[in-house]
Structure formats: structure tokens, C-alpha cells
Amino acid sequence: MNFSDVLKQLNQASAFELFRMRAAINRVLEQPRWVAAIRARLRVGQTVEYFDSEANAACQALILELRRKQVLVVEVATEKxxxxxxxxxxxxxADVQIREQARRGLGRNEVAVGEVVGFLDREQRERSGQIARLNDKTVTLLCGGQRWRVSYALLHRIVDGRAFDGEESLPKLDR
Structure with missing residues (x-):
């Protein structure tokens, strides 16, 4: 399924249409046949990957208990x-990345908590930081011991592997 195309269509829908669609999707997902099909492939103690919609990323977890409608897991990275x-x-x-065709910068669905991204600060200095939180219109970045709230439109991918954790990028070489 091409999620970029789906997102384009969803962006053209009204809030009421989106609400109705969410209700329909929830009803389908709660049907016993879906739960039974997935549950049949799971065992207590099994390590699985699940999608965390808050972090917009895949997480590894260990299954502790299979319940009627939900699974109790312990996240491998945080032990929560x-x-x-x-x-x-x-x-x-399945690939969990949703790639939007943003005009500039990065879209909310293109980044995840824990990723390192870059931006230009107010003095037009190149900065990079690790994403701590995804907000509606901004991300919260940890940059050099400080928290920054930066618009998605100002973010870019980091190509220089030496720029990490809030350090300013090295100056560009003239050729």
C-alpha cells in the first residue's frame, strides 16, 4: 500500500469524514477474525516488533501475556x-516508514523519536540533535544539553556522520 498516496487523499477529506473513516477502521480491526489470525501466530516469550504511533517508530518487545483484545509486552529498549x-x-x-512529499523540510511521518536531524538556528548556524518528542507542528530536539522546539519545515536529514547530539556541524570545505 502506498501510504503517501493515502495521506494525500486523507488531507483532502473533512474532519467529519476522517472521524467516520477512523470509526470504520476501528470496527474492522476489532473483528474477532483479525484478532484470532494474529493471536494464532504469537506465543508468550516471543520477541515481536510493534508500531508505536506516538514515537512513529517500530519497537522490539517481548510478549508477556496474550489477552482477549490486547497483548501485554515489555519493550526491549526501555523495559516498560x-x-x-x-x-x-x-x-x-512490513516497512513502517511513511514517506510524505513535503514541500520543504521533513514531515511528521518521516521522523521518529531517537533519530538525529539537523536545522539552522537563529544565527544560521548548522545544528543537529536527537528527537526527544514529536509534537503537532514541531519536534523537541536535544541539542548540546539544551532542548529546542523546531518546526518540521526547518528539519533536514543528517549526512555528516560526525554531527551528533547537538554539536554544530563542521564547516564546509571550499573547493
């Missing part, structure tokens, strides 16, 4: 316990 819906589990290894 979560109840997640069966449908959030990525059994087939």
Missing part, C-alpha cells in the same frame, strides 16, 4: 510494560 492492540504487531516485517 505496555498493553498494545494485536493489530499493532508487525508479524510480516
Amino acid at each position: 510494560r505496555w498493553l498494545i492492540p494485536y493489530a499493532a504487531i508487525n508479524l510480516d516485517g
